Amino acid sequence: MSFVMGLNPMRTTGIKQLLRHACRLVAAAVTVAAISQPAYALIELDITQGNVEPMPIAISPFAGSGLQEDVAGQISSVVAADLQRSGLFRPIDPTAHIQQGMNVGTMPRFGDWRTIGSQALVTGSIAQQANGQIRAEFRLWDVFAGQQLIGQQFFTTPENWRRLAHIISDAVYQRLTGEKGYFDTRVVFVDESGPKDARRKRLAIMDQDGANVRYLTRGDDLVLTPRFSPVSQEVTYMSYVGGNPQVYLFNIENGQREVLGNFPGMTFAPRFSPDGQNVIMSLQQGSNANLYLMDLRTRRTTRLTNTAAIDTSPSFSPDGRQVVFESDRGGSQQLYVMSSDGSGATRISFGPGRYSTPVWSPRGDLIAFTKVHQGRFMIGVIRPDGKGERILTEGYHNEGPAWSPNGRVLTFFRDTAGEQGGPQVWTVDLTGYNEQLVHTPNFASDPAWSPLLD
């Protein structure tokens, strides 16, 4: 049972095809003049430590030919902004660069870049193609070793320039940190407008840096808790369509929406399994909420918990074998881990306060949560065995963490008090450093990260 919404669905298919095409071309690395110096002491950023000293990096404004001059400058600015916001890099102000006017073919004068303290350098060029596409080339240089670390080129349409920038940022991030990036991703969230006692809530999606906000629902119905599929351009969320709150599945590419299941009560708090083939959620049954699993192919539902309690906010481990959830079965909200068949639930949170909204890291080693204690709302992480609890941020109201696809960054929402107050989306590094506001047009809550796009 599905129908097409009267909204503009996002047309990502074309983009994906283009970039897939581009990826094939990536293999054909740009050839560069051979560098005679031996390679030694290649730079690498160790991000396993708590407080990372950001690496000074220079992003030379990209050169653009003809129509693409502005776009070229914008691309290098977005790359610099991505790297800066990660907290792991400190882009050097381009006005301080000694060697100016570089393009992708210019050999760096490494001494000039060492003089301004830069450890890495990114150069690039954007050129207009006869078929209307643009060709983007960039290189990442190790300033101290005097070596090229990456040389890649991409072909895409000019409108795609922001994605192109994020893909370059991901390549730089991955080469220098050894971990996959998260810049070419999007975040689905709840856009909130209007007065506090009559909020209009719309499902919306944006690039991870807050750009390109688009609305997926009109705001006629209350929508909550959207979650991205880990494998497709689909979102599961809760909507009050027709005054009947249920979990829905929404296809971002074609705008189709369908209710999940035919449950005899309210369903809420949905989340995909790691293979994207199942949705786990809560079903309200009288005073109690229990966890159910729905197989998206067969549409069969399986009951996982059956207690006189509120069991909600389920989240799978990345191997799909376990589920973490919150329950007040012991008297107050606490975190529990059980097998994905519903057996063997074990409480893992024992600190003072109430624990809720657990979400398993894509790396599997940590579970993020919201903790409420003495009127303060915190975002923290804990190991699946219940040890190693760490609070990353705390204040009047922080809620609803979600992981970046590389498990390095958490996004969450922070609410402010009173009539004029409202939620905004923030990110914080796994280490608890580098809190960043994501600028949105209106108030925003319930952010959920997409997987890396492909």
Place this chain on the structure above:
Amino acid sequence: MSKTLFARGARFAAVVAVCLVAAACSQTRPELTTGNSSVAAGSGQDFVVNVGDRVFFLNNQSSLDGSARAVMDKQAQWLQRYKNYSITIEGHADERGTRQYNIALGARRAAAVREYLVAKGIRPTRIKTLSYGKERPVATCNAASCWSQNRRAVTVLSGQ
């Protein structure tokens, strides 16, 4: 903020005044008149003004205390008398909790009200429940006085 508080206070005072008049007249007249507005017995306004359409809960609780039970007793009597109404009980939570849990907590509060009405003889088929969690506050200040107004279950009439 103080303006809203004042407005809210004024509204509350008006309701109290209406209730006092209602108490004085309800023995003799099925229809009550206060100033320019009239409250017809058996009307939605009658239910809100003379019975009370909502009950309140303690922090993180869903049990009905003495004053809540008194309101529910009046609701049950009224619904016994005016049998053509169906009702939706809307459960709510304050904003000092997390979203998903509050959805379930609001549902738990609505269920408590439902169970009470059923125990008082209201047919279950007349009753629907719905939870809005913390998404529909009526009081928006940052104070315990506002949060306590938001922890509520509201009985909404329909289908006369």
